[in-house]
Amino acid sequence: MINTIKNKLKDYNPYINGYQSMKISSVLIPIVKKDNIYHILFQVRSKNLKFQPSEISFPGGGVEPNETPYDAVIRETVEELGINKTDIDIISEVDLLVTHSNMIIHPFVGYIDSLDNLNINKDEVDHIFLVPISYLLDFSPSEYKNEVKIVPSEDFPYEIIPNKNNYKFISGYESTIFYEYNNYVIWGITAKILNNFLRFISS
Numbered sequence: 001m002i003n004t005i006k007n008k009l010k011d012y013n014p015y016i017n018g019y020q021s022m023k024i025s026s027v028l029i030p031i032v033k034k035d036n037i038y039h040i041l042f043q044v045r046s047k048n049l050k051f052q053p054s055e056i057s058f059p060g061g062g063v064e065p066n067e068t069p070y071d072a073v074i075r076e077t078v079e080e081l082g083i084n085k086t087d088i089d090i091i092s093e094v095d096l097l098v099t100h101s102n103m104i105i106h107p108f109v110g111y112i113d114s115l116d117n118l119n120i121n122k123d124e125v126d127h128i129f130l131v132p133i134s135y136l137l138d139f140s141p142s143e144y145k146n147e148v149k150i151v152p153s154e155d156f157p158y159e160i161i162p163n164k165n166n167y168k169f170i171s172g173y174e175s176t177i178f179y180e181y182n183n184y185v186i187w188g189i190t191a192k193i194l195n196n197f198l199r200f201i202s203s
Contacts, residue, residue: 016096016104026073026106027060027190029094029197032115032130039130040194041112042186043080046126054126056186058107058193069093069106077110081128082119087112095196099189100148100174107193131181137202141179141195148172 016022030041047054061076063069070090078085089111097105120128150169152158158165177191186194 016098019104022098022102022104024063024069024104024106025061026063026069026076026108027058027193028073028077028088028090029058029107029109029193030077030088031091031109031111031133034130038133040133040136041128041130042184042190043120043128044126044184046122046124049124055188055190056184057190060105063106070108073106073108073110080121080124081112082121083112083115083117087114087117089113094193094200097189097193097196100172103189105189105193107197109197129181129184131184131186133198133201135181136179136194136198139179139181141177141191143178144176145173146176148174 032039032041041059042056043059045052045055045057059077059080060073061080063072067075070093074085074088074090077083077088091109091111094107094109097103097107099105118128149171152169158167161167175192176187177195179186179191179194
């Protein structure tokens with residue numbers, strides 16, 4: 001038995017418990033230099049999309065079978081912005097984000113060498129905009145804490161757990177962050193990934 005366990009765990013790379021039933025995605029935090037100032041590129045999703053139309057996001061999307069998160073973020077960025085693969089220099093992967101809605105997101109930081117070849121996929125992206133990193137570092141985002149509760153299913157087997165129907169499930173909190181720039185409001189998952197990145201480079 002112990003040898004079987006050792007063999008199964010040999011060279012195993014731990015990941016997220018339950019990842020098999022979660023949606024795995026990759027996004028790029030794209031750094032662009034314009035007028036000798038470094039910016040972060042954001043995109044406004046097409047209003048015709050079924051999922052989060054007109055929302056502000058980073059380039060990215062789902063990781064396909066037999067594809068690594070790294071491969072996915074390159075593919076999605078090329079598909080959405082229409083740039084060449086050679087225009088993207090991936091600097092590093094940063095902290096994973098696991099959401100309450102069963103999503104695992106792999107954020108990468110990358111430098112886009114040039115926007116000269118930009119050919120936006122209008123089926124997915126309405127337009128892009130740039131925000132100076134210095135502005136974002138100086139900005140104080142607003143943050144709201146939202147309670148996340150477990151709501152047991154109607155057939156939950158209270159009879160086999162301690163305290164039966166009086167069992168106290170622990171609630172959690174999910175923060176929502178808001179950045180504002182001109183007429184744009186960056187919030188939700190994108191703001192959370194952005195905030196984590198900004199805290200890292202400012203420390």
